[in-house]
Amino acid sequence: MSGGAASPVAVRYSAVGAPLAALAATALFVVGAVAPIYAASEFTLRIGNQGLLLGMLALSVAFLMNQAGLVALGAASVYGGAGYLFAIGINNWDLSATQALLAAFVILVVYAAALGALIIRTNPLAFMMLTLAAGEMISHSVMLEGLRDYTSGADGLVVAFKGSILGLQAADFANPVHFWPLAWTATWISGLTIRAVRRSRLGAVLRAVRQNEERMRFSGFDTYAPRLMGFVLINAVAAVAGLLHVLNAGFVSPDSLGLSLSTNALVSALIGGVASAAGPIVGGLIFAFAQDEFGAYGVTQLLTGVAIVVFIVLFSKGVVGGLTSAARHLRRPSDPKGGAR
Amino acid sequence: MLEIDRLCVNYGRVRALDEVSLEIGGEGVLHGVIGPNGAGKSTLLDAVSGRRRPTQGAIRYCGQDITGKSVAWRRHRGMARSFQRTSIFPDLTVDEQLRLVAWRLGDDRLDEIIQALDLTDYLREPAGRIAYGVQRRVDVALALIGRPQLLLMDEPGAGLSAEETLHLFQHVRALVAERRIAAVIVEHDVDAVFSCCDVVTVLDLGRRLATGNPAEIRADARVVEAYLGSAA
Amino acid sequence: MIALLVANSLALASLLIMLSSGLALIYGLRDVINFGHGALYMLGAYLGYSLTLVGGFWLALLIAPILLALLGVALEYLVLRPLQARSHIEVALVTLGLGIILGQILIFVYGGEARSIDAPAGLSGSVVVFGLSYPVYRIFLIAMGLGSCAGLALWLRYTTSGLHVRAVSQDPSVARMMGINADRLSLLVTVLSAGFAGVAGVLAGPYLSVDPGMDVTMIVDCLIIVVIGGTGSIGGAIVAALLFGFVQVAGSVFLPDLAALAPYVLLMAVLLITPRGIGRGRAPA
Numbered sequence: 001m002s003g004g005a006a007s008p009v010a011v012r013y014s015a016v017g018a019p020l021a022a023l024a025a026t027a028l029f030v031v032g033a034v035a036p037i038y039a040a041s042e043f044t045l046r047i048g049n050q051g052l053l054l055g056m057l058a059l060s061v062a063f064l065m066n067q068a069g070l071v072a073l074g075a076a077s078v079y080g081g082a083g084y085l086f087a088i089g090i091n092n093w094d095l096s097a098t099q100a101l102l103a104a105f106v107i108l109v110v111y112a113a114a115l116g117a118l119i120i121r122t123n124p125l126a127f128m129m130l131t132l133a134a135g136e137m138i139s140h141s142v143m144l145e146g147l148r149d150y151t152s153g154a155d156g157l158v159v160a161f162k163g164s165i166l167g168l169q170a171a172d173f174a175n176p177v178h179f180w181p182l183a184w185t186a187t188w189i190s191g192l193t194i195r196a197v198r199r200s201r202l203g204a205v206l207r208a209v210r211q212n213e214e215r216m217r218f219s220g221f222d223t224y225a226p227r228l229m230g231f232v233l234i235n236a237v238a239a240v241a242g243l244l245h246v247l248n249a250g251f252v253s254p255d256s257l258g259l260s261l262s263t264n265a266l267v268s269a270l271i272g273g274v275a276s277a278a279g280p281i282v283g284g285l286i287f288a289f290a291q292d293e294f295g296a297y298g299v300t301q302l303l304t305g306v307a308i309v310v311f312i313v314l315f316s317k318g319v320v321g322g323l324t325s326a327a328r329h330l331r332r333p334s335d336p337k338g339g340a341r
Numbered sequence: 342m343l344e345i346d347r348l349c350v351n352y353g354r355v356r357a358l359d360e361v362s363l364e365i366g367g368e369g370v371l372h373g374v375i376g377p378n379g380a381g382k383s384t385l386l387d388a389v390s391g392r393r394r395p396t397q398g399a400i401r402y403c404g405q406d407i408t409g410k411s412v413a414w415r416r417h418r419g420m421a422r423s424f425q426r427t428s429i430f431p432d433l434t435v436d437e438q439l440r441l442v443a444w445r446l447g448d449d450r451l452d453e454i455i456q457a458l459d460l461t462d463y464l465r466e467p468a469g470r471i472a473y474g475v476q477r478r479v480d481v482a483l484a485l486i487g488r489p490q491l492l493l494m495d496e497p498g499a500g501l502s503a504e505e506t507l508h509l510f511q512h513v514r515a516l517v518a519e520r521r522i523a524a525v526i527v528e529h530d531v532d533a534v535f536s537c538c539d540v541v542t543v544l545d546l547g548r549r550l551a552t553g554n555p556a557e558i559r560a561d562a563r564v565v566e567a568y569l570g571s572a573a
Numbered sequence: 574m575i576a577l578l579v580a581n582s583l584a585l586a587s588l589l590i591m592l593s594s595g596l597a598l599i600y601g602l603r604d605v606i607n608f609g610h611g612a613l614y615m616l617g618a619y620l621g622y623s624l625t626l627v628g629g630f631w632l633a634l635l636i637a638p639i640l641l642a643l644l645g646v647a648l649e650y651l652v653l654r655p656l657q658a659r660s661h662i663e664v665a666l667v668t669l670g671l672g673i674i675l676g677q678i679l680i681f682v683y684g685g686e687a688r689s690i691d692a693p694a695g696l697s698g699s700v701v702v703f704g705l706s707y708p709v710y711r712i713f714l715i716a717m718g719l720g721s722c723a724g725l726a727l728w729l730r731y732t733t734s735g736l737h738v739r740a741v742s743q744d745p746s747v748a749r750m751m752g753i754n755a756d757r758l759s760l761l762v763t764v765l766s767a768g769f770a771g772v773a774g775v776l777a778g779p780y781l782s783v784d785p786g787m788d789v790t791m792i793v794d795c796l797i798i799v800v801i802g803g804t805g806s807i808g809g810a811i812v813a814a815l816l817f818g819f820v821q822v823a824g825s826v827f828l829p830d831l832a833a834l835a836p837y838v839l840l841m842a843v844l845l846i847t848p849r850g851i852g853r854g855r856a857p858a
Contacts, residue, residue, distance in 0.1 A: 118841075118845070124662075125600075125799075125800060126800045129840060130841065132793070134837075140831075140834050301676075301677050302674060304670075305671065305673030305677060308673070309667055309671060312663050312667050312670070316663070
């Protein structure tokens with residue numbers, strides 16, 4: 001699960017294949033945005049949308065875990081929090097839809113920066129528990145009687161906005177067919193951003209800090225700022241996913257915030273593979289469809305547990321990582337290094 | 342260059358360093374620090390490099406009191422250290438980690454270091470998979486990046502054979518002389534220290550016992566009694 | 574009023590000490606968090622329930638920990654040892670997955686409603702202590718807690734294996750260099766940890782209830798305690814457990830709406846003051 005850098009050999013290869021890969025990616029993007037609209041049923045698209053958003057959440061968890069060695073268990077609280085903030089913006093603060101979106105996003109980014117500033121300095125286990133604590137505190141405050149006017153407690157909030165965002169009406173967002181290209185695009189943007197960061201200096205520094213934080217300080221690095229940046233970045237992605245979710249669902253409830261959603265995101269990341277930007281997205285899709293397939297809650301939970309074990313012990317690279325690795329072996333059977341970035 | 346002024350470091354109730362005063366000067370000078378187990382040698386390096394806060398006393402570097410300064414701050418001012426327990430980046434290749442640190446410290450003369458420490462053959466290897474002796478050299482190489490003025494080395498020969506240790510010392514001595522670095526080397530291998538170092542300080546039970554050139558130290562009765570007598 | 578508060582805190586803390594010291598031991602030794610620890614506790618509780626129905630409380634208290642200790646052996650040999658080479662996060666996640674599976678199996682077998690167990694005949698009812706009428710069972714619980722605390726302290730302080738555990742927890746690489754057999758120690762620690770989870774599970778029956786969510790609640794609580802206590806510090810974990818117990822009980826009395834948040838607030842507060850936790854655990858690397 002270590003985030004290795006590309007070997008010099010792979011760099012040479014990509015210099016040759018890069019334009020080809022870019023072309024293939026563009027084709028995939030276009031086809032993926034359009035084809036399902038015609039080929040898939042509305043029901044399938046509905047699940048696909050869920051999968052993409054779950055995938056974005058998984059992407060944020062995976063990035064920090066793989067690059068910085070930190071497990072952010074509170075990811076769902078930002079996802080759901082975005083929904084609640086949007087709802088509050090519309091219902092309680094009388095903001096326009098676009099204003100509410102921006103307000104929610106900004107508040108969450110500030111929150112992430114503040115929380116990160118407090119907790120990044122602790123050891124990884126403490127960090128994880130602190131993100132859990134923060135997440136649970138948010139979950140709990142949503143249920144508080146005192147805030148019922150804002151959050152409707154356990155009932156959840158229906159969110160309906162008038163007017164439009166970027167020319168789209170509320171009904172458009174709720175329509176699975178119209179929503180799919182939007183979710184698809186947002187997913188690609190998140191994925192490419194994360195991928196760019198992985199390959200950037202920030203990614204290299206995060207990986208090095210993960211391996212030996214002390215030596216990084218002794219080599220003149222600030223080990224605090226990069227991790228804080230990574231933390232804010234992933235929370236921004238989670239916030240975007242959460243906003244898309246509330247626009248699509250028109251509804252937000254404590255379930256969108258809870259620990260089980262964070263766990264689902266984690267499992268999705270493991271299934272797809274944490275060592276790439278595409279992996280968690282694919283994992284999210286797989287998880288969403290599997291969850292639909294296996295219905296009952298208890299079975300889903302059991303399979304979640306099984307998936308965690310299977311995808312760490314047996315298929316530690318995940319689906320995407322495994323496929324990438326296999327492809328590399330086919331191309332160059334003697335390459336000892338299978339690690340993707 | 343480096344002034345250690347009545348430094349005290351306590352671990353709980355244990356006095357690891359007791360009013361140690363020492364001056365390290367001189368570019369190109371190798372200053373060895375020896376002493377029996379528990380003498381406080383590593384603690385001295387930890388305090389000077391910023392890894393541990395002194396309980397009392399001051400550390401002055403180029404005239405400036407640096408006692409409260411962070412580790413990264415010290416590194417940028419030219420104080421570098423290597424570690425007794427090899428501290429490298431196991432999943433990065435040798436080349437990758439050297440380049441990363443070189444980027445940070447603004448050093449474009451990596452090749453000299455790589456050649457001087459014989460790392461050319463290992464550049465593409467993940468550091469976690471190379472031989473222990475080579476890892477030690479990577480540990481030292483990381484400390485040499487960025488043209489440090491003061492190099493602190495904590496038992497560079499730890500886990501190496503006597504021959505490997507001597508070899509490493511000779512590498513370091515050549516580099517130090519050439520680059521006019523002041524080096525402080527904490528070491529267990531007394532022979533290596535005596536053959537390569539210009540000045541030797543002996544610590545015992547947290548106190549500085551003696552400082553002088555190797556011949557003087559060898560002859561010093563207190564040192565013989567505290568340390569060399571038992572080893573000889 | 575204060576006395577009642579203290580007594581209830583001690584009762585809760587007794588359970589928490591048994592569980593979190595087991596978690597802390599494995600963490601100190603292997604740097605791995607057993608996320609399935611809550612599920613082991615839950616297993617102990619449900620086994621305790623079944624065994625109590627069959628042969629009474631005391632039989633349950635005897636048999637369940639033994640069964641769990643055996644499961645601990647399996648955990649050591651089938652999970653912890655084979656995965657030794659993997660990163661700590663990965664092993665921890667595997668224990669999480671296994672814990673989820675175990676939890677689901679228990680729900681499948683026993684159904685989703687809570688079960689209650691009555692205290693055994695010898696320990697039921699209340700007794701007057703310091704002018705207070707207090708349940709006998711809780712006094713028993715406190716006694717068990719103190720006993721296990723004392724036992725743990727004695728073991729760590731005065732036996733060779735205890736010394737070795739402390740050494741490895743403080744500084745794993747040095748301890749290995751000195752020839753301490755970490756494998757055998759690890760087996761011992763894992764078995765003890767699982768066994769104590771079993772004891773705690775059986776004891777929890779008449780005190781709390783036996784319900785499907787108990788594994789998650791307990792692992793979160795234990796994790797908070799271990800983090801507050803500091804890596805590798807058993808003493809720290811014990812102090813943290815006492816603190817936690819008090820905060821939890823006081824919270825439910827004085828601020829019932831916010832009581833569920835008390836542990837998290839405690840966690841944040843402690844870590845803000847001492848980022849490394851209470852105990853003087855592992856020396857900085």
